[in-house]
Amino acid sequence: MTASTAPVFELLQLPQESVGERFGRTVRRLRQARGWSQERLAERAELNRTYMGEIERATAMPSLHTAAKLAQALDVPLSELIQRCEPQLR
């Protein structure tokens, strides 16, 4: 494939991850670091297990209240949990 015929790959502008995606990923990482199932964390946070999975997959956007319950269940200040999501956001 010579340079001229090579398909020009547009520089894929990676979509900025949403706060929900970062939050879900961070919660999952902290949960797994504790060796907990989604069930266990949902129970500790007094959340529905299905909803818990949706938050991790970012198919549901938690309220501040729900985020605070998850932080408490993970025994991490909410501000610290949010901070772990931020570097990529700024």
Next chain:
Amino acid sequence: MTASTAPVFELLQLPQESVGERFGRTVRRLRQARGWSQERLAERAELNRTYMGEIERATAMPSLHTAAKLAQALDVPLSELIQRCEPQLR
């Protein structure tokens, strides 16, 4: 009123403020410190003005996404905005 007839005031267990109440109060304080109306902040955060007032009065609980938009409009990292609400929560 002798001691014996004095009504016994139960030690009022002050209800712990919710994360929504602290968040609303903190947003209001930061908005006023900038000399902004609710209208101005709602516009910057691309939020409905009425909903903006409900968040400040804690009659509406914002999602993480809405909280992130308010933080960006106030030009404060969300984690810092949350941290200002936390001392009383811990």
